[in-house]
Amino acid sequence: MAERRGFGARLRNLFGAVRTIDEDTWDDLEGALIGADFGPDITESMITDLKEKVERYRTTDPRDLQRMLREDVEERLAGFDPTLKLTDRPAVVLVVGVNGVGKTTTIGKLAKYVGNFGRSVVVGAADTFRAAAVEQLATWAERGGAAVVRPQQQGQDPASVAFQTVEYAKRTGTEIVLIDTAGRLHTKGGLMDELGKIKRVVEKQSPIAEVLLVLDATTGQNGVLQAQAFIESAGVTGLVITKLDGSAKGGFVLRVQDETGIPIKLIGEGERIQDLTGFTPSVFAQGLVG
Numbered sequence: 001m002a003e004r005r006g007f008g009a010r011l012r013n014l015f016g017a018v019r020t021i022d023e024d025t026w027d028d029l030e031g032a033l034i035g036a037d038f039g040p041d042i043t044e045s046m047i048t049d050l051k052e053k054v055e056r057y058r059t060t061d062p063r064d065l066q067r068m069l070r071e072d073v074e075e076r077l078a079g080f081d082p083t084l085k086l087t088d089r090p091a092v093v094l095v096v097g098v099n100g101v102g103k104t105t106t107i108g109k110l111a112k113y114v115g116n117f118g119r120s121v122v123v124g125a126a127d128t129f130r131a132a133a134v135e136q137l138a139t140w141a142e143r144g145g146a147a148v149v150r151p152q153q154q155g156q157d158p159a160s161v162a163f164q165t166v167e168y169a170k171r172t173g174t175e176i177v178l179i180d181t182a183g184r185l186h187t188k189g190g191l192m193d194e195l196g197k198i199k200r201v202v203e204k205q206s207p208i209a210e211v212l213l214v215l216d217a218t219t220g221q222n223g224v225l226q227a228q229a230f231i232e233s234a235g236v237t238g239l240v241i242t243k244l245d246g247s248a249k250g251g252f253v254l255r256v257q258d259e260t261g262i263p264i265k266l267i268g269e270g271e272r273i274q275d276l277t278g279f280t281p282s283v284f285a286q287g288l289v290g
């Protein structure tokens with residue numbers, strides 16, 4: 001939660017220590033929003049909204065401004081449905097994204113998260129090229145209390161591992177299937193082709209409930225650009241924003257949802273198994289703005 005404290009520290013002066021709203025307040029607020037990666041468009045639009053409200057309500061109290069900012073953040077997030085759709089049996093979730101963003105870690109945490117609701121989980125190690133990736137997933141899955149389906153040999157067709165994972169779930173009545181995928185290929189084949197094949201093969205047995213794209217908050221806009229191919233062709237149904245604990249970039253959350261039009265469904269806030277939460281706009285806005 002360091003990021004929220006980081007952003008909050010800047011806002012504390014603004015909303016707490018100072019007595020009135022003046023030109024400096026607006027400059028400071030603009031600097032804080034840009035610094036927290038809200039991006040120029042949202043920052044400008046928010047400042048305009050807030051100035052208009054401050055005028056309309058004829059307030060000079062910074063605490064009113066803080067409340068208005070919190071409500072503004074919440075309203076901007078509220079137009080999207082953050083609910084994970086996991087009602088199919090099995091509910092198959094594909095986790096995609098570029099290397100290092102936190103896919104494997106998120107799967108372990110998600111196994112634990114849905115396990116806490118009493119759901120049974122199997123994870124499929126469809127990032128098959130590196131043996132270390134398979135072992136990392138297996139370790140996380142164990143922590144999360146999930147079963148694991150591994151490739152029979154290194155480099156096995158990822159689609160085949162995905163197929164076998166869904167097959168396992170159907171055979172054993174396991175409720176949730178989480179499939180880990182590669183972020184980069186070691187062959188000449190296209191990553192999107194590989195994902196397309198995984199989807200086709202899974203859909204022979206079961207519809208795909210969610211395709212979650214993992215984005216690392218610390219990479220900001222650059223990370224979104226790197227993930228563009230997934231957004232364009234992987235049929236993404238939800239976003240997972242990771243590493244919000246270390247980023248001081250909470251505004252990224254608003255920005256990325258605004259720019260992609262895809263709902264954020266989960267937030268990663270650390271490296272421990274319990275550091276994953278569902279996304280609730282009011283809670284997030286409160287944490288961000290105070």
Ligand code: GDP
Pocket residue numbers: 097098099100101102103104105106183242243244245246268269270271275
């Ligand atoms: P993948 O390549 O997308 O599967 O990424 P990994 O799951 O292997 O994660 C890459 C690194 O990011 C690891 O060191 C993780 O511990 C770290 N990581 C993942 N999620 C978070 C998070 O929410 N917060 C922090 N601080 N680190 C994270």
Ligand code: GDP
Pocket residue numbers: 157158159160161163164197200201
């Ligand atoms: P194509 O490669 O586009 O022709 O895709 P297909 O739908 O023909 O699937 C081929 C791949 O999917 C195989 O190489 C396997 O990896 C996987 N697959 C499809 N059906 C099965 C199956 O019944 N069992 C297993 N284990 N894998 C399957």
Ligand code: MG
Pocket residue numbers: 103104105127133180
């Ligand atoms: Mg991984």
